[in-house]
Amino acid sequence: MSERKLPATQAAHELDFISHSPAQTERIGQRLGEQFQPGDLILLIGDFGVGKTHLVKGVARGLESPDLVTSPSFVLINEYHAGSARRTMPIYHADLYRIAEAGELTTIGLDELWAGDGVCLIEWPERAGALLPAEHLAIHMQHLSETKRRLRLAPHGPRYVALLDRFKDMTFG
Numbered sequence: 436m437s438e439r440k441l442p443a444t445q446a447a448h449e450l451d452f453i454s455h456s457p458a459q460t461e462r463i464g465q466r467l468g469e470q471f472q473p474g475d476l477i478l479l480i481g482d483f484g485v486g487k488t489h490l491v492k493g494v495a496r497g498l499e500s501p502d503l504v505t506s507p508s509f510v511l512i513n514e515y516h517a518g519s520a521r522r523t524m525p526i527y528h529a530d531l532y533r534i535a536e537a538g539e540l541t542t543i544g545l546d547e548l549w550a551g552d553g554v555c556l557i558e559w560p561e562r563a564g565a566l567l568p569a570e571h572l573a574i575h576m577q578h579l580s581e582t583k584r585r586l587r588l589a590p591h592g593p594r595y596v597a598l599l600d601r602f603k604d605m606t607f608g
């Protein structure tokens with residue numbers, strides 16, 4: 436699979452990061468996770484090995500989850516739970532890589548997860564095509580070197596523009 440390049444320009448509400456290690460990717464995820472609320476949909480876009488699951492580990496930590504986060508590549512969806520301060524809200528981590536066509540998604544109930552009472556993070560969301568809601572936070576991840584990754588956070592819809600604004604305020608002051 437050829438590596439997709441992110442465009443050099445970005446929209447006004449997008450935010451770019453360079454992560455220098457898996458631990459730093461997890462810290463970015465943790466800061467993001469602290470902002471997530473029930474019903475949030477996060478799309479994780481990037482090639483194999485780019486660090487999507489590391490980002491989800493950080494998100495789970497930001498939501499105070501005690502659960503061990505692993506890649507859902509072979510099970511399609513893992514469910515974790517946020518800490519008690521977040522009312523043990525569910526955290527759904529889906530990997531759609533093994534989905535051959537979008538129609539298969541109707542049988543696994545993915546739409547119920549992103550419309551539900553938890554946070555839904557989806558790896559390989561392009562497999563879902565037009566079934567995905569227009570409003571979401573897309574996180575594009577790209578290899579830069581052995582350990583460096585570029586992350587572009589792109590909000591789609593006012594809910595996610597506000598989420599990214601809160602994230603910027605909490606992260607940069």
